[in-house]
Amino acid sequence: MYHLQPDGDQAGRALRPVPQNQxxxxxxxxxxxxxxxxxxxxxxxxxxxALTGFxxxxxxxxxxxxxxIPPGLPPAGFGGGNANxxxxxxxxxxxxxxxx
Numbered sequence: 001m002y003h004l005q006p007d008g009d010q011a012g013r014a015l016r017p018v019p020q021n022q023x024x025x026x027x028x029x030x031x032x033x034x035x036x037x038x039x040x041x042x043x044x045x046x047x048x049x050a051l052t053g054f055x056x057x058x059x060x061x062x063x064x065x066x067x068x069i070p071p072g073l074p075p076a077g078f079g080g081g082n083a084n085x086x087x088x089x090x091x092x093x094x095x096x097x098x099x100x
Contacts, residue, residue: 012036023065023083030085033058048099055092062086 017032026032040054064084071080 010038012038017061018063018085020063020066021068023063023068023085024070024078026063026085027083030063030087032061032063032085032087033089034061035059036089050097051094052097053092053094056089057091058087058089060086060088 012035014034017034018026018030036056036058038054038056040052042050042052044050062084063086065082068083069079069081070077073079
């Protein structure tokens with residue numbers, strides 16, 4: 001016997017992911033996602049064992065830099081210009097739990 005329990009669907013929105021003048025440092029790990037949508041569910045057996053899964057999706061978001069790379073030579077600058085960054089994510093998670 002199994003029991004299906006939806007964990008709910010959710011949506012989230014960030015108002016300002018990364019300012020345009022700070023995109024240079026976000027090249028390595030762009031934090032530009034604005035909208036995120038999630039969906040999850042848990043299947044539970046009578047014995048208490050459970051299987052949980054979720055899916056998260058964040059559509060493509062781009063932030064175009066504006067004066068994000070300091071002009072000049074190192075260490076004070078990095079040649080000047082702009083760094084444009086973008087990110088899109090799809091995440092899938094699954095877990096299993098059991099009662100002892």
